[in-house]
Amino acid sequence: MAHDTIVILDYGSQYSQLIARRVREANVCSHLVSWRTPEDEVMALRPQGFILSGGPNSVYDAHAPALPDYVLTSGLPVLGICYGMQLLAHRLGGRVASSQKREYGPATLQIDVLDNPLFEDWGLKIEDLRLNHQSSIINSQQVWMSHGDKVEALPPGFRVLAHTGNSPLAAAADTARHYYAVQFHPEVAHTPQGGRLLRNFAQRVCACALDWTPVNFITEQVEAIRAQVGNGRVALGLSGGVDSAVAGALIHRAIGDQLTCIFVDHGLLRQGEALQVVATFEREQGMNLVAVNAIEEYLDALAGVTDPEMKRRIIGEKFVRIFEREANKLGQIDFLAQGTIYPDVIESAGKDKKDAHVIKTHHNVGGLPEDMDFELVEPLKLLFKDEVRRVGTALGLPDSIVWRQPFPGPGLAIRCLGDIIWERLERLRQADAIFTGELRQADMLKQGTQQAFAVLLPVKSVGVMGDGRTYQEVIALRAVTTEDFMTADWARLPYDLLAHVSRRIVNEVDGVNRVVLDITSKPPGTIEWE
Numbered sequence: 035m036a037h038d039t040i041v042i043l044d045y046g047s048q049y050s051q052l053i054a055r056r057v058r059e060a061n062v063c064s065h066l067v068s069w070r071t072p073e074d075e076v077m078a079l080r081p082q083g084f085i086l087s088g089g090p091n092s093v094y095d096a097h098a099p100a101l102p103d104y105v106l107t108s109g110l111p112v113l114g115i116c117y118g119m120q121l122l123a124h125r126l127g128g129r130v131a132s133s134q135k136r137e138y139g140p141a142t143l144q145i146d147v148l149d150n151p152l153f154e155d156w157g158l159k160i161e162d163l164r165l166n167h168q169s170s171i172i173n174s175q176q177v178w179m180s181h182g183d184k185v186e187a188l189p190p191g192f193r194v195l196a197h198t199g200n201s202p203l204a205a206a207a208d209t210a211r212h213y214y215a216v217q218f219h220p221e222v223a224h225t226p227q228g229g230r231l232l233r234n235f236a237q238r239v240c241a242c243a244l245d246w247t248p249v250n251f252i253t254e255q256v257e258a259i260r261a262q263v264g265n266g267r268v269a270l271g272l273s274g275g276v277d278s279a280v281a282g283a284l285i286h287r288a289i290g291d292q293l294t295c296i297f298v299d300h301g302l303l304r305q306g307e308a309l310q311v312v313a314t315f316e317r318e319q320g321m322n323l324v325a326v327n328a329i330e331e332y333l334d335a336l337a338g339v340t341d342p343e344m345k346r347r348i349i350g351e352k353f354v355r356i357f358e359r360e361a362n363k364l365g366q367i368d369f370l371a372q373g374t375i376y377p378d379v380i381e382s383a384g385k386d387k388k389d390a391h392v393i394k395t396h397h398n399v400g401g402l403p404e405d406m407d408f409e410l411v412e413p414l415k416l417l418f419k420d421e422v423r424r425v426g427t428a429l430g431l432p433d434s435i436v437w438r439q440p441f442p443g444p445g446l447a448i449r450c451l452g453d454i455i456w457e458r459l460e461r462l463r464q465a466d467a468i469f470t471g472e473l474r475q476a477d478m479l480k481q482g483t484q485q486a487f488a489v490l491l492p493v494k495s496v497g498v499m500g501d502g503r504t505y506q507e508v509i510a511l512r513a514v515t516t517e518d519f520m521t522a523d524w525a526r527l528p529y530d531l532l533a534h535v536s537r538r539i540v541n542e543v544d545g546v547n548r549v550v551l552d553i554t555s556k557p558p559g560t561i562e563w564e
């Protein structure tokens with residue numbers, strides 16, 4: 035089924051994928067592609083409109099990312115956001131003022147032209163201010179600004195739609211040509227009506243059908259998986275996390291017993307997790323499951339390795355080698371399935387996005403050895419986490435799986451800073467179980483924090499226990515609130531709960547005499563420590 039689609043040309047903003055997500059939240063299909071993507075590839079997506087993302091450049095930079103000709107010659111609607119606005123204005127004969135000074139943070143948008151599709155359903159209304167004996171229009175909304183340059187003069191045919199204190203041209207349009215432009219970021223949560231704006235663009239300006247739904251996605255993917263796999267056999271690396279579980283359930287629905295799930299116990303899982311994975315997928319879901327104990331093998335390979343990217347590479351590579359070995363035991367396996375999701379692909383600066391910085395190599399994408407001899411089946415590659423959960427629920431998976439907190443592929447290896455040895459892993463597992471157990475009991479695992487875990491630090495500190503001096507390791511508690519795991523804030527957990535957790539860890543976990551709390555947001559920190 036072909037969907038009406040919005041193509042977002044990515045100019046390198048950290049928020050680009052949020053644009054895609056917001057459009058999809060309006061049940062409209064969207065794709066995020068680099069602005070460099072060849073015209074035929076972009077037009078093959080059959081866009082009904084284009085959104086130009088923000089980006090770190092100035093249109094005056096020597097090698098400033100350009101607006102491809104086909105965007106304008108296609109005659110399709112265009113919405114430029116931030117750098118996208120400047121690019122559009124620059125290209126169409128407006129003037130962009132370059133500036134060293136950034137405007138960053140909330141701003142109040144005053145809407146000058148109410149009768150405009152972008153601002154429909156924004157809840158703007160005329161109110162009678164009786165005290166002053168005059169009518170006024172409540173036409174202001176909070177928006178989020180993050181820009182240096184800005185448009186100073188609009189191109190011919192455009193008119194201003196809204197302004198802020200700092201940006202007289204905060205939103206503008208040439209409605210005859212269906213060109214729209216906003217200086218602020220409608221995609222971020224700090225622009226409360228931003229989702230509406232993007233939906234309005236997709237639905238009212240581009241006339242897209244609202245057919246991007248979990249049920250349609252499942253139907254299409256089941257067909258796509260059948261077409262790709264034919265009579266072949268598929269092996270899936272099951273980690274127990276949401277992504278591989280949903281991928282497994284989806285593929286299982288498409289091809290049943292042609293799928294074998296391989297669960298590699300690398301010894302880097304949380305307490306009790308290995309047993310739980312087997313129970314859930316083999317017994318409850320009825321999938322073919324091979325459980326491999328590879329703990330010794332992983333510990334040998336990781337001995338003495340402390341560099342985070344090296345850990346990821348080793349774990350990724352081992353994973354594939356073990357797969358090959360198990361696959362050989364099973365007979366012919368033709369495909370490797372993975373629960374790779376869109377953010378993995380983007381953050382790993384995978385082949386779909388060459389412009390992004392490599393922040394961390396996620397082992398299920400960037401760390402794969404190049405000589406791997408499986409073809410990949412990655413049915414969730416285009417989905418955001420929240421979409422994966424919706425698909426999981428639509429597939430009938432229980433909440434205990436669908437709403438599990440994310441757990442990284444490399445597991446505790448990237449939370450056990452310094453040497454990875456069994457004793458330290460056990461220490462970490464115990465501390466983590468205490469922390470998450472207490473959170474669960476306080477009903478804070480879903481509400482108060484979207485991801486919470488313990489980290490074992492590679493330092494020792496002095497303490498006193500009873501009458502004796504101790505010199506032992508340190509546990510850091512990490513808990514974040516986040517909507518999308520791209521940005522996050524540290525969770526404000528109750529002090530009493532933290533005190534209780536700290537007391538329990540120091541008393542119950544051998545070799546730990548100090549507990550600290552991580553109070554770093556993302557950015558500038560990341561959620562994981564490595």
Ligand code: XMP
Pocket residue numbers: 346393394395396397398440441442443444485519520556559560561562563564
């Ligand atoms: P960061 O640390 O990059 O994490 O802020 C964002 C989200 O991604 C998870 N994460 C990983 N997941 N392989 C994965 O499958 C990895 O190598 C990896 N590193 C981080 C992290 O747990 C968080 O949910």
